[in-house]
Amino acid sequence: MMYKHVMRRAAAACLFVVSGLFLSGCADLHADMTFKDDGSIVLRKDLSFQIPMQADMAASLNQWKQEDRQNGFTVEDTANGYRSSKTYAGIQDIADTGGEFWTPDPEYGEIRLHKGLLYDYYSIHTRIKGQENAALPQAHYEDNIPNFFQVPSSVDVWSYLEYRKQAEREAAQLNEIHNQAVAAAVNSASLDFTMHLPMAVDATNADQVLDDGKTLVWDLKPAFINTQGASAGQDIHMQAQFRIFHQTTAILLGVVCAALVIAAIVCAVLVKRKQPTGQSKPYLIGLAVSIVCLVGLGGLVQSATATQVTFSDSDRIISKALPEGSAYQTLPSPNSLDTAKAMAEDHTLHGEVVAVSEEDDDGYLALFQTTAGPCFVIADKASDSIAVVPFKQSLIHFRTQYTQFSNGKKSYYPLTFIMARQNDTKDSPDVKLGIWQNDMHQIPTYVLIEPDENDVIHVDGNPSSAWNTLTPSHYQVPMKDEINIRMAKIFANHIDSLSKDVRARDVILPNK
Incomplete structure (x- = not known):
């Protein structure tokens, strides 16, 4: 998931790939978001050109770096580009700086976060809108063939027609070479977004799911470049549902469970020893209480982890930077299946x-x-x-x-x-x-x-x-x-x- 600034830079970088500057090379843009166990998020971006930068490319790069610094990112120069990173307190913190990109939209989804006793459950659904005019540029060398009235008058019609046929064949060959070069540059370029999770994702539509479900990768290139001949790019919907367990709560529950197990063992031993003397009743009660607490705690954990999360309006992540008075439709109730x-x-x-x-x-x-x-x-x-x-x-x-x-x-x-x-x-x-x-x-x-x-x-x-x-x-x-x-x-x-x-x-x- 990326904030709007990153997406704007992604679009610009990708459009450079299909420009004349990139006919002999390509660029790579990798953005990633890492969710930490404490709910904090590290947002990173790595932009690099695979060819030596020209003056206009360097000027654009410097402008992007300056904007990142103004937005609180740490910027580091690389051999042929730069990388930047910023740590956010949580997903709400990103939403407050991301504007409408994080605004609930009934047409394609939203960001939701349900806070629970044992874990927080995230449901992320946002869209990278396909850009207009995303078709690959096509060469038209035939436009440079002079017409009959532009050639010297000494050239007769039949000679011109023969010249015209040869010129059209050569123009078609040049078009094919040019278009293949552009397509090769675009195909070799990378434009993707990666999400790193502390534990395996529950469900996602990522193009690649790696690291036992902890790493999700979406290819964003189709949103900015359409290689299928259409003029507009494809909308890309990024969805992921996952949970982040509360480590402190988990440790506390582990300690309580261990204490109850020890108490149960001690009570069981004492019951056996005191039974001949008739003094085992208190320890028997302690054993029963320990077992009941263990069963109840186990049931609580199982229920909390197995129950499907039901989101409410209070779980929606809405940017605080939106205009006052903005209203959103309540979440619809599911229909019966x-x-x-x-x-x-x-x-x-x-x-x-x-x-x-x-x-x-x-x-x-x-x-x-x-x-x-x-x-x-x-x-x-x-x-x-x-x-x-x-x-x-x-x-x-x-x-x-x-x-x-x-x-x-x-x-x-x-x-x-x-x-x-x-x-x-x-x-x-x-x-x-x-x-x-x-x-x-x-x-x-x-x-x-x-x-x-x-x-x-x-x-x-x-x-x-x-x-x-x-x-x-x-x-x-x-x-x-x-x-x-x-x-x-x-x-x-x-x-x-x-x-x-x-x-x-x-x-x-x-x-x-």
Whole structure:
């Protein structure tokens, strides 16, 4: 987890990687957060260039170092960069200097800390927003080829056309060389965040889990550089749930347990010795009390460590630097999973129900965790049928994707997903939509949504799809099958409620 200043520096460093300065080399940025047994946190950052720094690079580096010093970091120069570190009293201390990065956001999670007798339980869920204009720069040497009217008049058209063909071939080769060099520089660069814990994590979506669960690593590069051809970077959701035991309390409990064991042993010996004389009763009582205390203490420890933590509003970590009067929604209560579990048994679904939307007359939407990862399941009451939708982060966090107008109104992006129906009928009017795999009908689905005056999401019009493909460039074929239409609408009308239940239950999801 990083505070906003670190993320801003991370973005700048990563953007340098794809600039002209880095065509012959690359940069590395490693940030890490170490949680100590006493709850204090050490935040570190290590930035280095793998090529000799030019004047403009050195100037930027000096500016970053100065900002770190102003923020209380200890800065140390390295051979081709610098590293900085700062120790915080606790996670609230970081939140108070981190601004909105640590502010609870109902659209994608928040930071929570539940303080207990034996340990403190942390639940961290924050987002690194994908940057706009994150596509790799592409070379266009063909733009430098002169047109016919720029060449000497002595050149005839046929000679120019031959020259043009050769120039285009050479430009294409130069483009490929340039693009490969940029891609190689980016691939060799490192931009990651590491979390070090005093004991193994309970649950996380980190890209790497090392050191028996004590070291978590997230690759942040996809948020700032998109190597898949898209213009924007990917949102990265970092989640981790872990506990830090109170060492003083643990030592005290250990001492008490040892004293009770010794007392029980002494009482047992004295009971045996005094029994013939009839003076064993006090020691028998002492033995019984010691055993009862040991059992009770053991039960307390087991209950405290085995019971699932339930968070409340008081457990939320909120920055004190936020404007006065800022209000936040209360944590939602989880929905009942009983109906979804019964549905899973009826339809022989393999996996665990981890969250579910509110149920209405149409049906509901559930989130399943399977061995292959999470997926959505649409339950249609009218037909008593289901459809499975592959999980996409953009669906569960759809409220982070919108265009906002000057009047404050939001226009959310359409929902696009693949809806898979087992044992669909071949006489359906939608038989040509998507593709068939044996008796599994997979249908690419496009649904327009809009919020009403109360910000409740509703479907705008009927869903649409495409023929004979799962990856259409356009969704121009209206759905006609009533079951498909109903299921697509159930998904769109219930995804917001499901998202809130995921947040209420603090479900760990894939980070990209």
